[in-house]
Amino acid sequence: MRILLVEDDAMIGEEVRCALKDNGYAADWVRAGDAALLALAQQQYDALLLDLGLPGADGLAVLRQLRTHSLLPVLVITARDGVQDRIGGLDAGADDYLLKPFAIGELLARLRAVLRRRSGVASDQLSNGQITLDLAAKTACWHDAPPVPLSAREFALLRALMGRPGAILSRAELEEKLYGWGEEVESNAVEFLIHSLRRKLDKEAIKNVRGMGWLVQRAS
Amino acid sequence: MKRSLQAQLSLALTAAILVVAVGAGGFGFVTAYRDSIRSQDDLLMQVGALLKHSGAALSLDGAGMAAAGDEHDSRVTVQWLPDPGDPPTDAAPLPLPADLAEGFHTLLLHHEYFRVYVQALPNGKRLALAQETDLRQHIAQRSAWRALLPFVVLAPLLLLAVQRIIKRLFAPLQALRQEIDSRREDDLQPIAERLLPREVQAFVAAINGLLARVEAGMAAQRRFVADAAHELRTPLTALSLQAERLGQAPMSETARERLTRLETGLQRARQLVTQLLALARAQTPAGAALQPCSLHEVLREVIEELLPLAQCKQIDLGVDSERDACVLTQPQELAQLLRNLIDNAIAYTPAGGAVSLRMERHAQWVALEICDTGPGIAASERERVFQPFYRIDPSGQGSGLGLAIVQSIARRLGVTLRLETADPAQQSGLRVRLLIPAA
Numbered sequence: 001m002r003i004l005l006v007e008d009d010a011m012i013g014e015e016v017r018c019a020l021k022d023n024g025y026a027a028d029w030v031r032a033g034d035a036a037l038l039a040l041a042q043q044q045y046d047a048l049l050l051d052l053g054l055p056g057a058d059g060l061a062v063l064r065q066l067r068t069h070s071l072l073p074v075l076v077i078t079a080r081d082g083v084q085d086r087i088g089g090l091d092a093g094a095d096d097y098l099l100k101p102f103a104i105g106e107l108l109a110r111l112r113a114v115l116r117r118r119s120g121v122a123s124d125q126l127s128n129g130q131i132t133l134d135l136a137a138k139t140a141c142w143h144d145a146p147p148v149p150l151s152a153r154e155f156a157l158l159r160a161l162m163g164r165p166g167a168i169l170s171r172a173e174l175e176e177k178l179y180g181w182g183e184e185v186e187s188n189a190v191e192f193l194i195h196s197l198r199r200k201l202d203k204e205a206i207k208n209v210r211g212m213g214w215l216v217q218r219a220s
Numbered sequence: 221m222k223r224s225l226q227a228q229l230s231l232a233l234t235a236a237i238l239v240v241a242v243g244a245g246g247f248g249f250v251t252a253y254r255d256s257i258r259s260q261d262d263l264l265m266q267v268g269a270l271l272k273h274s275g276a277a278l279s280l281d282g283a284g285m286a287a288a289g290d291e292h293d294s295r296v297t298v299q300w301l302p303d304p305g306d307p308p309t310d311a312a313p314l315p316l317p318a319d320l321a322e323g324f325h326t327l328l329l330h331h332e333y334f335r336v337y338v339q340a341l342p343n344g345k346r347l348a349l350a351q352e353t354d355l356r357q358h359i360a361q362r363s364a365w366r367a368l369l370p371f372v373v374l375a376p377l378l379l380l381a382v383q384r385i386i387k388r389l390f391a392p393l394q395a396l397r398q399e400i401d402s403r404r405e406d407d408l409q410p411i412a413e414r415l416l417p418r419e420v421q422a423f424v425a426a427i428n429g430l431l432a433r434v435e436a437g438m439a440a441q442r443r444f445v446a447d448a449a450h451e452l453r454t455p456l457t458a459l460s461l462q463a464e465r466l467g468q469a470p471m472s473e474t475a476r477e478r479l480t481r482l483e484t485g486l487q488r489a490r491q492l493v494t495q496l497l498a499l500a501r502a503q504t505p506a507g508a509a510l511q512p513c514s515l516h517e518v519l520r521e522v523i524e525e526l527l528p529l530a531q532c533k534q535i536d537l538g539v540d541s542e543r544d545a546c547v548l549t550q551p552q553e554l555a556q557l558l559r560n561l562i563d564n565a566i567a568y569t570p571a572g573g574a575v576s577l578r579m580e581r582h583a584q585w586v587a588l589e590i591c592d593t594g595p596g597i598a599a600s601e602r603e604r605v606f607q608p609f610y611r612i613d614p615s616g617q618g619s620g621l622g623l624a625i626v627q628s629i630a631r632r633l634g635v636t637l638r639l640e641t642a643d644p645a646q647q648s649g650l651r652v653r654l655l656i657p658a659a
Contacts, residue, residue, distance in 0.1 A: 011458030015465060022468075053454075079453040101457035101490045104464050166527075168520050209527065210538020211577075212520060218528070 001115070002044070005029045006036040006062065007051045007077070016049065019104045033057025037065060045072060047115055049107075052078040052089065060092050067093035073118040075110055077102070128165035129219040131205055133158055142201040150200070153178055157193045158216075161206065166218025168209050190214075226390045233382050237375060245371035252367035256360035261324060261335070264349045267296060268339035271347055301338060301346040316348050326353060392416050396424070404631060408435040442500050449497035456493060460486050488617065495621040498556065499608065502628035510633070512659030513551045515579055515586055516544035522558045530566050536574040537566065545579050545586040546659040549633050554656070557629040560622045561590050561652050567618065568594035568650070585655040591642040596650045602639045630654070 003020055007013040008031045020027035028043065030036050033054045040048070048066070052059035063074060076094040089097055095114045098107060126133040132147075133140045138155045139147035150158065160169060160177040174190050194206050194214060206214050302318045314329050316336065325336045333353040340346050392415055400411065410428040413421045463483050471479070516539075523537060530537035547554070565575045573593035580587045597605055597612065604610050608624040630637045635656050642649030 009454050009458060012454065012461060015458060015461035019461070019465065079450050079457075100453045101460050101493075104461055166524055168524050168527075207527075207531070209523060210536065211541065212523060212539050215524070215527070 001046045002026045002028070003047050003049060003111070004036065004039055004043070004045045005049045006031075006033070006054065006059070007049070008032065008054050009051070012051075015104070016107065019108070023108055031055075033059065033062045036062050040066060040070070040072070047073040047075065047111060047118075049111070050074055050076050050094075052076055052080065060088065063089075063092045063094060071118070073114040075107075075114050077107075126159070126162040127219070128162065128216050130217055131158070131162065131201060133162045135159070140197075140201060142205060145201075148200045150197075153189075154193055154197055154200075157190070158197055158206075161214065161216045165216050168213045168215045170213040174214070226386060226393075230383055230386050233386070234379055237378055237382065241371045241375035241378075245368045245375075248367040248371065249364045253360045253364040256363045257356060260351065260356050260359065261337070264296065264324075264335065264337040264351060265339075267298070268337050268347060268349050271298065271349075272339055272341055295351075297334075297350040299348055299350075301348050303345075314348075314350055316350070320346075320348065322346070389417075393420060396420070408432075408438070438503075442504055445500035446497060449493050449500065452493045453490075453497075456486065456490055460490065488619075492619040492621070495619040495625065499621050499625045499628060502553075502556075502625050502632065510548050510550055510657075512546050512548055514544050515547045515588065515656065518547075518549075518551050518555050518558065519577060522555050522562060525559065526562050526566060529563070530575065533566065533569070533571045533573075535566055535569055535571070536576075537562070538574075538576060540576050540578045541580065543579075543581070545581045547586050547656045548659040549635075549656060553629050553633060554635075557626050557633070557635070558588075558590075560626045564618075564622050565590055565592035565594065565650065565652075568592065570594065581658065584658055585636075586658050588654045588656060590652045590654075591649060593642070593649050596641050596643075596648050597639055599641075605639070633657075 001024070003025045005013060005016055005020065005027050007016060007029065010031075013029050013031065017027045017029045028039060028045075030039055031054075034057050036048075036050070036054075037057065039045075050059050050063060054062070057065075059076070059078070063076070066072060066074070074094050075096050075098060076089045077098045077100065078089065079100040095117065096110050098110055124135045126135065131140055131142060133155075134147060137147070137149075138152075139149050140155075140158060141147040156178055157174055160174060171190050175185050178189065178193075179185050194208075198205055206216055208214050297313055299313060299316065301316060301320060314334065316327070316329070320336065320338045322338050322340050325338070327334050327336055329350075334350045335353050335356060336348055336350045338346055338348050396411065396416065408431045410431055411424050413424050413428070416424055460483075463479065463486055467476075467479055467483070519539060523539075527537060562575060562577075569575055569592045575590065575592045578589045578591070580589075601612055605612065606623050606627045609620040611618060611620040627637065629635075633656070635654055638653045640651040640653060641647060642651040
């Protein structure tokens with residue numbers, strides 16, 4: 001995988017480049033916007049890591065120009081964290097957004113996600129680092145434990161939670177996923193399913209937030 | 221001493237009106253009195269002149285007496301004066317002395333004062349015309365009072381009118397004072413000059429100039445803080461990345477321990493810079509427009525974000541009310557305000573404690589309470605904790621900016637904020653009560 005890194009700060013550039021190399025990516029590093037456009041024209045890349053605050057051509061300008069002819073995955077790095085800046089970056093065509101200061105681990109994880117999304121290969125597994133849900137087999141497993149088969153409703157509920165690890169879903173939202181229109185909602189159904197999922201996986205697998213709903217842990 | 225223009229002006233005008241009224245009234249009174257006396261003297265003289273020509277033919281009883289006028293009080297007594305040397309006759313109505321010179325005299329006769337005019341006739345006889353002074357004075361006083369009357373009636377009316385005019389003239393100034401009084405401290409909009417009197421306009425223009433300079437200064441300061449925080453982030457990022465990479469290299473136990481301390485320090489510096497930037501942004505004049513949004517949704521976003529922190533400390537973070545409420549706000553900024561407050565609550569609550577949120581819908585407001593089971597904030601500290609960089613415990617880990625950010629955002633969003641004791645019996649726990657405008 002070949003990555004183009006556009007970063008004007010020597011210290012950050014050096015660290016990111018080394019980290020990319022350490023993790024098996026081929027990385028080219030340029031320090032200015034016009035140099036980035038030149039490199040993009042000459043070389044085929046798998047992803048672009050773009051700092052927005054650049055001398056020469058501004059990062060957003062580089063992104064806009066790139067987007068006129070290319071769908072290259074772009075991860076934007078910026079020190080601006082205003083909501084407007086974020087929206088501006090995403091509107092200009094960034095795939096994701098990384099705010100300074102960041103940790104290398106976070107950068108690599110986002111980069112992997114951007115590359116995976118672009119490769120179009122949808123995994124048939126959902127995982128949050130604790131629970132792995134097999135969408136085809138309709139089984140789930142807790143860490144390294146053997147997979148357990150789930151009932152249709154248990155699967156529907158866990159799938160809803162695993163779709164957005166870390167997000168809290170209210171009872172109404174979960175019921176919506178479990179029942180079709182016109183179907184009568186049984187009281188306590190959600191509690192009952194969560195109880196049985198906790199028994200099959202682990203009592204820590206699904207967390208409850210008082211007054212808000214339930215969630216599965218975000219991958220750390 | 222406070223000097224009020226309005227009070228001074230109204231006092232001065234009142235005094236001036238009173239002096240003029242008293243002066244003019246007094247002058248009128250005296251003049252009218254004198255004129256009246258004089259005109260009565262003239263009357264005596266004219267009667268004398270009239271009698272002088274027909275006097276020879278005038279027949280008077282005995283020593284002579286004629287009464288002019290019907291009323292006893294207003295009559296004029298006419299009598300011959302006895303020739304010098306003649307004994308006074310009892311027949312004369314008034315005991316006038318014989319040696320009276322020609323002209324006017326005021327005499328005490330029969331225990332009453334009389335005004336007497338002596339007129340010599342061509343035949344050598346002398347005619348005396350007398351009138352009671354009491355009566356004359358009575359008439360003079362009546363006309364003098366009549367001259368005074370307009371001032372007595374009009375002066376109070378004039379005073380009232382002047383007071384009203386002054387009040388009306390000063391009304392724009394009062395309105396201006398109220399407008400400036402009710403301004404928020406960060407509202408540096410120029411004052412409208414349109415409806416003000418010309419004299420005040422120049423003054424207001426000068427104040428507006430000052431406001432503009434203050435505004436520019438504040439904007440420059442905010443820009444500097446934002447730029448500085450922004451510029452600090454880049455080297456801080458580099459330092460953190462280097463420390464992170466250093467951690468992957470083989471090293472001794474001692475070196476690793478020191479690296480951990482270094483990383484903690486870097487983490488703290490990163491947090492400080494982030495908070496500084498947030499504060500600078502929260503202090504810029506309102507940006508995004510307010511919109512109706514679900515408070516429950518904003519809370520969910522914030523709780524999702526802070527849940528890992530609460531779980532680390534085994535703190536039970538949750539909401540105690542079922543029903544949602546719609547608020548009129550800017551959701552990202554409200555989320556940032558709540559994030560700072562809940563983050564604080566988690567930080568100061570000991571492990572195993574609880575942080576509870578409760579909302580309550582009122583007509584104009586949605587009240588949101590954030591209660592924790594931490595030590596709370598002493599009443600004496602509740603003002604100061606909102607000052608930037610103020611920390612109750614100076615050795616604490618926080619940046620000291622969290623509550624300053626909260627207050628700045630609260631001002632922008634029209635949110636009222638109060639710190640209370642959550643558990644008054646135990647004197648512990650902090651309850652932050654927010655009143656958010658309802659949609």
